[in-house]
Amino acid sequence: MSIDTPIDTADEAVDTAVPAVTAVPAVPDRFTRDQVGWTPHLEPKPLADLDERDHAGLVDRGRASSDYFRLLVRDPEILGARTRVDKDIFYNTAGGLPRAERELAATAASRLNGCVFCASVHSRFAAHHSGRPDDVDRLLREGVDADLGERWNAIAAAAVALTRTPSALTVDHVRRLRDAGLDDLAIADVVHGAAFFNWANRLMLSLGDPVAPA
Amino acid sequence: MTAFPIDVIDELAGVAPGSALDTLRRRRPVTRDQAQESFAALFVPRDDSELPLADRLLIAAFATRLTGDDATAAFYAAHAAQADPERAEVVADAAAQAIAPGPFGRYREPGLQAESTEGLRWRASAEQRAAVGDRLTAALEHAHLLVLRPREADAAALAALTDADWSVDAVVTLSQLVAFLAFQQRVVTGLQTIAEEAAA
Numbered sequence: 001m002s003i004d005t006p007i008d009t010a011d012e013a014v015d016t017a018v019p020a021v022t023a024v025p026a027v028p029d030r031f032t033r034d035q036v037g038w039t040p041h042l043e044p045k046p047l048a049d050l051d052e053r054d055h056a057g058l059v060d061r062g063r064a065s066s067d068y069f070r071l072l073v074r075d076p077e078i079l080g081a082r083t084r085v086d087k088d089i090f091y092n093t094a095g096g097l098p099r100a101e102r103e104l105a106a107t108a109a110s111r112l113n114g115c116v117f118c119a120s121v122h123s124r125f126a127a128h129h130s131g132r133p134d135d136v137d138r139l140l141r142e143g144v145d146a147d148l149g150e151r152w153n154a155i156a157a158a159a160v161a162l163t164r165t166p167s168a169l170t171v172d173h174v175r176r177l178r179d180a181g182l183d184d185l186a187i188a189d190v191v192h193g194a195a196f197f198n199w200a201n202r203l204m205l206s207l208g209d210p211v212a213p214a
Numbered sequence: 215m216t217a218f219p220i221d222v223i224d225e226l227a228g229v230a231p232g233s234a235l236d237t238l239r240r241r242r243p244v245t246r247d248q249a250q251e252s253f254a255a256l257f258v259p260r261d262d263s264e265l266p267l268a269d270r271l272l273i274a275a276f277a278t279r280l281t282g283d284d285a286t287a288a289f290y291a292a293h294a295a296q297a298d299p300e301r302a303e304v305v306a307d308a309a310a311q312a313i314a315p316g317p318f319g320r321y322r323e324p325g326l327q328a329e330s331t332e333g334l335r336w337r338a339s340a341e342q343r344a345a346v347g348d349r350l351t352a353a354l355e356h357a358h359l360l361v362l363r364p365r366e367a368d369a370a371a372l373a374a375l376t377d378a379d380w381s382v383d384a385v386v387t388l389s390q391l392v393a394f395l396a397f398q399q400r401v402v403t404g405l406q407t408i409a410e411e412a413a414a
Contacts, residue, residue, distance in 0.1 A: 030325030041369040042382045074386040077260060078394070081251035088244035095241070113317050114326070114365030143329070165316035165362060166282045167403045174411035184238050184408065191404030192245060195397045202360045202393035206367030207386075209322070 026212040028116050031140035033127060036120040037211035038204065044070035059083040071207055082199070089192045097182065097189035100129035101155055105193035106200075107136065108159040112144050115201040117210040122197075151180040158187075159194035218293075221246070222253050223398065226285045227405040235409050249401065256391050264384040268297035269350055270391060272305045277357045277392050278399055279309035286399040304345040305354065312336035312358055319363030333362065352378035353388055360392045 028036050044067045045054065055061060057076025063069040063083075072079045090106075093099050103126035110118040123140055127133040138146040144160045147153065154176040161168040177187045219225035223246075229235045239246045257270060275294035278287040294302040318333035336358045343351045352375050359367050375385050 027322050027324075030323055041372050042385060072386060072390070074383040075255070075390060077255035078252060078387070078390045081248045081255050082390070082394070084248040085245055085252060088242060088248065092242065092244065114319065114321060114329075116323055116326075162400050162404055163317070165280065165314075167400065169403060169407050171407060171411040171414055174407055178411070184234070184412075185241055187408055188238055188242070188405070191401060191408070192242070195400035195404060198400055199393045199397035202364045202367070202396055203389055205364045206360055206371065206389055209369070 028120075028210055028212045031111065031116055031119050031123075032213075033120060033123045033133070033137060033140065034213050036117050036213065038068060038117050038208050039211050040067045040071050040208040042071055042207060044068075045073050046070075056080055057083075059087075068204070068208065072203070086196060086200075089189070089196050096185035097193070098129070100126055100132075101152070101186075102189055102193040103129060104136075104139075104152060104155055105159040105190050106197045107139060108144055108156040109163045109194045109197035110201055111139060112160050112163045113198070113201040113205070115197075115205050117204050118197060118201050120210075154180040154182075155190055158190050162191065162194045163198055218253075218257065221250050222289070223249055223401055223405070226289055226398075226402045227409075228285075229405065234412060235405055238408070239405070249398065252394055253398065256387070256394060259387075264381060265387050265391075268294075268301075269353070271297045272301055272346070272350060273353050273357055273388065273391060274395055275302060276305050276309045276312075276354050277361050277395050279306065280313055280358065280361045281396070281399050282403070284399070284403070286395075286402050290395075301346050301350070304342055308336075308338060308342050308354065314362055316362035317364060319366040321365060322368070335363070348378050349380070352380065356388065357392045360389070361396065 047064060047070070050064060050073065054073045054076050055064070057073050057079040058064055058069055059080055069079070090099070090102050103122045106122040107119055107126050110122060119140060123136045127136040130136070135148045135152060139148060139156065144156060148156060158169060158173040158177055161170070161173050174187060177190060182190070223229070224236070224239070227235065229239060257267065259267065262270070271290060271294040274290040275287070278290050281287070291302070291306060294305065312334070314334035314336070316333065318331040320330040321327055337355060338351045346354070356371060356375055359371055372385060375388070380388065
């Protein structure tokens with residue numbers, strides 16, 4: 001998958017063009033916008049065992065080719081609801097926040113939590129949809145305090161504050177987003193994009209390992 | 215047990231019908247509905263034989279209390295106390311001891327070692343383990359890991375669950391439950407903060 005290819009899928013492990021895993025998988029060295037693979041610690045449900053209930057949970061039949069989704073389909077009801085939340089938060093661009101900035105919120109949350117895999121996927125989306133790969137790379141390289149310009153700084157700061165435990169999100173973060181030109185719906189989209197990656201990061205980090213590009 | 219609200223996020227964030235926050239949430243109807251469906255998948259499960267509802271509520275009470283002493287934590291604590299009052303008390307005490315700022319933890323990636331940070335790695339005491347059982351203890355320790363130092367959640371952490379008799383299917387449900395709560399609690403916090411700013 002090239003970053004120039006329009007991508008119609010928001011979730012983490014649907015990179016179908018992940019390079020073949022080499023004999024000795026290595027973890028990536030650091031945050032990167034490059035392709036990163038993912039290998040599960042637990043056994044995904046075998047393809048041959050998937051029934052209609054499982055396919056309903058997968059939502060898209062194509063997700064059956066992903067180890068990640070075939071592991072999550074061991075509980076199909078939560079996977080199905082989660083997938084529909086995911087798609088709406090990231091693709092429903094009827095008003096509100098542009099797609100690139102939803103991906104920015106996802107990347108910032110993943111950068112703080114330390115999910116190199118999620119950050120790789122969503123930094124590619126953020127760079128692709130914004131045309132600002134250098135700013136995205138700065139976030140990956142320097143961390144969540146990197147200077148990305150005021151509007152992106154406001155989005156990253158809110159996403160990061162909401163990701164911290166306990167939550168550090170304040171009225172000032174919301175006001176800063178408003179001053180940067182976001183309306184209520186766009187601010188709610190920042191909240192949902194960051195919150196969703198606090199869900200996704202915890203699954204990706206714990207159910208498998210990132211694998212460095214071959 | 216009292217019934218769950220029709221929309222848990224509305225309940226926890228104090229969204230009144232017809233309010234600005236209600237209107238805002240209804241502009242993303244799929245997110246609103248499917249967030250509730252996610253709650254229902256976990257807490258009104260089609261089959262809870264692998265992970266009983268009372269255990270789900272105890273784990274939820276623990277995980278949300280680590281993140282904040284807020285409406286979400288109070289909600290799960292109240293439901294856990296109804297479902298299993300004795301163990302809920304032990305879990306509430308354990309959560310109070312286990313609170314720590316996050317996320318922290320060691321990076322597995324060589325180039326990120328300099329960003330590794332330390333914090334409280336909570337383990338249940340022998341008394342707590344005896345009071346709630348090995349299986350729930352393993353889940354609480356795993357929940358602490360996922361909530362506060364997810365970057366340290368590795369294969370060994372999952373092996374600790376399978377060693378405590380957690381099936382692969384149940385590990386998936388447990389992981390989704392704790393991870394979903396990280397989402398739900400943040401959506402509630404975010405919506406409340408939007409409302410506070412509007413009122414200021």
